[in-house]
Every structure is written in C-alpha cells, then in structure tokens.
Amino acid sequence: MPAARPGRDHRGVRILIKIGITAVALWVATLVVHGIDVGDAAGTTGRKVATLVAVAIIFGLVNALIKPVVKTIGCAFYVLTLGLIGLVVNGLLLLLTSVIADRLDLPFEVDGFWAAFWGAIVVGVVGWVLHLLLGDDDD
Structure with missing residues (x-):
C-alpha cells in the first residue's frame, strides 16, 4: 500500500470544516x-441546518x-478602489447564491443588494474569526 502524502489525508475534513x-x-x-x-x-431546526x-x-x-x-477581469477596479470593490463583489456573489438557492427550492432569501452587501461582510468577519479559532492551516 503506498504511503499517504502529508496533508492530503485531511483534505476532506478541511472541506467539511x-x-x-x-x-x-x-x-x-x-x-x-x-x-x-x-x-x-x-x-x-434540522431542516434549517440542512x-x-x-x-x-x-x-x-x-x-x-x-x-x-x-477578480481577474476587474483587476483595475480592485487597484483603483484599494480593494473596496471586493465588498461589492462579495455582496453580489451572496445575492447570486440566493438566486441559485431559490432555483433549487431552498428557503434561503437575500432581499436586495444592501442586505447582500452587509450579509457578505458579516459572513466574511464571522468566517475569519472561526478560522482563527479553529486554526485552519491550508490557506
């Protein structure tokens, strides 16, 4: 049996985390x-978690x-806005996620751009804090 490569064994666990x-x-x-x-x-509650x-x-x-x-296409905008356009992009991606969830009949709703904008900030900050607490090491 071949030897496992370090770090590869836990890839699935990291994805689940x-x-x-x-x-x-x-x-x-x-x-x-x-x-x-x-x-x-x-x-x-179980359905909400799912x-x-x-x-x-x-x-x-x-x-x-x-x-x-x-990011590649809008590289100049990232430079010109010192990365602040990233907040708008993240909000739009959360809004897109809501649209896809709706198409898949998942009861997740984001009502408009500003909710998505602030939601993306909350998701980013909470995700960052949890990554810090859990010590995710593969970024």
Missing part, C-alpha cells in the same frame, strides 16, 4: 442582517468558480 464555518457564518448573517432569512418553509449547509456549499462553489474570474 470550511462548509461548517460558512454555514455558521450564514446563520449569524440571518440573525444580524435584516433581509437575509432562512425561510419559514425550512420548518424544523438548508444552511446546502447554501454554504453553493456559496463556496460560487466563490471558487466565479470570484477568481471577476
């Missing part, structure tokens, strides 16, 4: 930001697939 962190950060955003909600259709995990996966995929393209 990142999904959990994002789900918790999204949950905090639903508590703090007016206009972000896990709808009443979610019903039970919805937040599913939305966290969607948000992760949106960030992994679309954000690098936007």
Whole structure:
C-alpha cells in the first residue's frame, strides 16, 4: 500500500470544516442582517441546518468558480478602489447564491443588494474569526 502524502489525508475534513464555518457564518448573517432569512418553509431546526449547509456549499462553489474570474477581469477596479470593490463583489456573489438557492427550492432569501452587501461582510468577519479559532492551516 503506498504511503499517504502529508496533508492530503485531511483534505476532506478541511472541506467539511470550511462548509461548517460558512454555514455558521450564514446563520449569524440571518440573525444580524435584516433581509437575509432562512425561510419559514425550512420548518424544523434540522431542516434549517440542512438548508444552511446546502447554501454554504453553493456559496463556496460560487466563490471558487466565479470570484477568481471577476477578480481577474476587474483587476483595475480592485487597484483603483484599494480593494473596496471586493465588498461589492462579495455582496453580489451572496445575492447570486440566493438566486441559485431559490432555483433549487431552498428557503434561503437575500432581499436586495444592501442586505447582500452587509450579509457578505458579516459572513466574511464571522468566517475569519472561526478560522482563527479553529486554526485552519491550508490557506
């Protein structure tokens, strides 16, 4: 049996931790930001947790697939605004996540740009704090 490469064995665990962190950060955003909600259709706590995990996966995929393209194309805007355009981009990506969740019949709603803007800030800050506390080492 071949020897396992260091760090590779825990890749799946790290991905699950990142999904959990994002789900918790999204949950905090639903508590703090007016206009972000896990709808009443979610019903039970278990269903709400499952919805937040599913939305966290969607948000992760949106960030992994679309954000690098936007950053590359809009590089000049990042430089001109000293990176502040990143806040707008993150808000738009959260809004896109809401649209995708709606298409998948997930009861996660973001009501407009400003809710998405502030929600993205909350998700980013909470995610950063949780990463610090959990000591994620692969970034």
